[in-house]
Amino acid sequence: MASSSTQAIAADRLVKRFGAFIAVDDVTLEVREGEVFGLLGSNGAGKSTLIRMFCGLLTPTSGKGSVLGLDIGRQSEAIRRRIGYMTQRFSLYDELTVEQNLEFFAGVYGLKGRERSERLQWAIRMAGLEGKERLITRSLPGGWKQRLALACAVLHRPQVVFLDEPTGGVDPISRRRFWTRIDEMSGEGVTLIVTTHYLDEAERCDRIALMHQGRLLGVGSVPEMKAVFAGRAILEVTCPRFLEAQDRLEKESWVLEASVFGDRLHVVVANGSDTEEGRRRVLDLLEREGNTPATAERIVPSLEDVFIHSIEQDDLEHAAEGHRS
Amino acid sequence: MSLRKLWSVAWKELIQSARDPLSLGMLLGVPCMMLLLYGYALSFDVRHIRLAVQDNDKSAASRDLIASFVNSTYFDLVATPPPGTDLEKLTARRVAKAVLVIPERTSEDLAAGRPARLQLLLDGADANTASTVLGYANALVAAANVSRLAGSGGPAGGKLTLAPIVYEPRVWYNPELDSTHFLIPGLIGFILMLTAVLSTALSVVREKERGTMEQIRVTSLKPGELIVGKTLPYLGISLAATGLILVAARSLFGVAVAGSYLHLFAATLIYLIGALGFGLLISSLVDTQAMAFQLGALSSMLPAIFLSGFIFPLRSMPWPLRWISYGVPARYFNVVLRGVILKGAGLESYPQDMGFLVLYAVVVLTLAYARLSRREV
Numbered sequence: 001m002a003s004s005s006t007q008a009i010a011a012d013r014l015v016k017r018f019g020a021f022i023a024v025d026d027v028t029l030e031v032r033e034g035e036v037f038g039l040l041g042s043n044g045a046g047k048s049t050l051i052r053m054f055c056g057l058l059t060p061t062s063g064k065g066s067v068l069g070l071d072i073g074r075q076s077e078a079i080r081r082r083i084g085y086m087t088q089r090f091s092l093y094d095e096l097t098v099e100q101n102l103e104f105f106a107g108v109y110g111l112k113g114r115e116r117s118e119r120l121q122w123a124i125r126m127a128g129l130e131g132k133e134r135l136i137t138r139s140l141p142g143g144w145k146q147r148l149a150l151a152c153a154v155l156h157r158p159q160v161v162f163l164d165e166p167t168g169g170v171d172p173i174s175r176r177r178f179w180t181r182i183d184e185m186s187g188e189g190v191t192l193i194v195t196t197h198y199l200d201e202a203e204r205c206d207r208i209a210l211m212h213q214g215r216l217l218g219v220g221s222v223p224e225m226k227a228v229f230a231g232r233a234i235l236e237v238t239c240p241r242f243l244e245a246q247d248r249l250e251k252e253s254w255v256l257e258a259s260v261f262g263d264r265l266h267v268v269v270a271n272g273s274d275t276e277e278g279r280r281r282v283l284d285l286l287e288r289e290g291n292t293p294a295t296a297e298r299i300v301p302s303l304e305d306v307f308i309h310s311i312e313q314d315d316l317e318h319a320a321e322g323h324r325s
Numbered sequence: 326m327s328l329r330k331l332w333s334v335a336w337k338e339l340i341q342s343a344r345d346p347l348s349l350g351m352l353l354g355v356p357c358m359m360l361l362l363y364g365y366a367l368s369f370d371v372r373h374i375r376l377a378v379q380d381n382d383k384s385a386a387s388r389d390l391i392a393s394f395v396n397s398t399y400f401d402l403v404a405t406p407p408p409g410t411d412l413e414k415l416t417a418r419r420v421a422k423a424v425l426v427i428p429e430r431t432s433e434d435l436a437a438g439r440p441a442r443l444q445l446l447l448d449g450a451d452a453n454t455a456s457t458v459l460g461y462a463n464a465l466v467a468a469a470n471v472s473r474l475a476g477s478g479g480p481a482g483g484k485l486t487l488a489p490i491v492y493e494p495r496v497w498y499n500p501e502l503d504s505t506h507f508l509i510p511g512l513i514g515f516i517l518m519l520t521a522v523l524s525t526a527l528s529v530v531r532e533k534e535r536g537t538m539e540q541i542r543v544t545s546l547k548p549g550e551l552i553v554g555k556t557l558p559y560l561g562i563s564l565a566a567t568g569l570i571l572v573a574a575r576s577l578f579g580v581a582v583a584g585s586y587l588h589l590f591a592a593t594l595i596y597l598i599g600a601l602g603f604g605l606l607i608s609s610l611v612d613t614q615a616m617a618f619q620l621g622a623l624s625s626m627l628p629a630i631f632l633s634g635f636i637f638p639l640r641s642m643p644w645p646l647r648w649i650s651y652g653v654p655a656r657y658f659n660v661v662l663r664g665v666i667l668k669g670a671g672l673e674s675y676p677q678d679m680g681f682l683v684l685y686a687v688v689v690l691t692l693a694y695a696r697l698s699r700r701e702v
Contacts, residue, residue: 056542057543107330108545110327
């Protein structure tokens with residue numbers, strides 16, 4: 001693996017097993033310094049497990065990993081001084097006031113003197129909790145707790161911050177405010193690793209990694225990820241019996257993929273010289289089948305298309321592998 | 326180890342306790358309440374036992390004997406059934422707990438130097454009370470014999486024939502000792518063990534449940550700082566509870582500390598450190614508060630009651646239980662506490678027991694440290 005001074009995080013064939021269950025399966029990846037890096041995947045895809053290994057909360061079963069050049073196996077203590085970690089659960093002390101929570105974390109991070117008071121003031125401002133210092137944390141709305149949890153996690157000016165589903169269960173306005181803070185921190189040179197299953201959040205990341213069943217399906221910027229559809233066109237197809245149409249279309253050699261999106265289909269066809277050809281072929285076929293009225297419109301691929309495409313490819317490959325062995 | 330970090334944990338723990346009236350109440354109030362309940366309920370002294378006397382002799386000697394029973398205040402005379410009464414009905418209907426039968430010619434026998442055979446029928450349903458009553462009766466008859474001996478100068482024998490009652494052949498009764506005095510040290514050991522184990526175990530597991538433990542583990546806080554920080558506040562609270570118990574023991578039961586408070590403090594401190602360490606160890610084994618409560622309560626309370634010599638004498642236990650009791654710190658603490666509180670002895674009189682308490686604390690804390698230092702909890 002290429003190692004450079006601008007590399008914040010690296011994983012080299014990381015594996016984490018829990019008994020027979022493989023939570024993280026042979027993950028190799030690199031995150032550059034100052035990046036906002038999104039880990040995208042459904043629940044149980046292995047995102048949290050991967051992050052928890054970087055934070056030193058879990059020991060990898062095999063493979064290597066490093067944070068800021070420090071080995072996650074042997075130097076986790078040194079790593080912990082330089083990272084921040086926040087989970088969806090907003091792990092705060094409910095009985096304590098806003099101020100007392102911040103003071104506690106300042107204490108366990110070992111902040112003292114002027115730095116401590118400066119950081120505490122900064123945190124209150126950053127979380128937008130001025131005048132709320134003496135409120136009991138339990139009584140705060142979700143969005144405030146989230147910002148307080150973030151403030152607690154970054155009090156000690158970490159260079160790398162792990163945010164594990166930080167916006168779960170928070171209203172959209174709070175989510176937007178939260179992402180503004182993430183962008184600000186990124187601007188200050190902090191590396192942020194964010195797990196999410198919100199695709200709109202993933203679009204705000206510099207680069208993303210897709211995870212599925214513990215495996216890394218692809219890494220890249222959003223445009224790079226969408227480039228898997230270069231030379232292909234995605235058609236959004238509607239028809240009355242869309243499940244039947246999916247089965248039928250998948251049998252055609254000129255259809256690369258047909259997936260269900262809600263009550264419609266996304267059909268991937270080769271995009272040759274004639275962009276209209278694929279569309280005509282789909283509509284002709286549906287007409288012959290009597291599956292009408294039908295429409296087919298070419299659409300710009302979304303991240304969801306990329307995601308589904310990658311998962312289907314991965315499942316195919318693994319089915320083939322399973323067949324061989 | 327950083328004092329600042331340690332203090333942050335301890336201070337947070339104190340604020341949490343103060344804001345959680347339930348847990349603070351458990352730590353300070355419950356011990357005193359338990360002392361009150363157990364102190365009264367567990368008293369082995371039995372008084373005002375309903376006694377029926379069938380006096381078939383009707384002599385001066387028999388009347389003296391009856392008077393000595395009644396005057397002792399242990400017995401209240403409730404019936405004097407005439408000869409030929411079905412005595413069993415008296416106890417079956419719970420009119421009397423005990424029936425003393427003085428046969429005919431008792432005084433003649435005594436005068437002739439032959440042993441008099443008295444019969445005491447006892448309701449053995451409550452074995453503990455029965456054996457206590459038996460002890461009283463023995464003592465009273467013995468006293469009567471002594472006074473007869475002194476009075477007549479001749480040989481005399483008042484022999485008690487026992488009704489076949491089922492009871493444990495263990496003598497609880499000790500005429501010199503009020504059993505509450507004997508119980509208080511054991512109670513303190515039991516109460517402290519329970520509250521100390523539960524408070525630390527629950528406080529750590531609560532953090533596991535809420536995810537704050539993981540948050541702490543990502544900080545640079547060391548396991549030692551966490552352990553000491555978590556233990557200190559509860560050590561303070563438990564010591565305060567001990568003070569309250571001692572005040573209550575003195576004002577309610579008149580049990581004053583005969584020995585040195587410093588020695589008492591030192592022994593309690595070591596005992597508590599072991600108990601708190603045990604609580605930490607439990608917290609590292611379970612993941613839910615419910616489990617921590619059950620495991621903590623069972624593993625601290627049961628041995629402290631049954632295997633500590635608090636209520637049941639260890640010497641009469643089968644060897645496996647006696648063997649297990651060597652691992653129960655309350656066992657040693659009871660011995661030391663009884664010595665310091667009741668006899669006014671110093672810790673130097675109990676080097677072995679103190680040694681075991683120190684050993685227990687060291688072993689338990691080492692195990693807890695090892696468990697809590699692991700990467701994955």
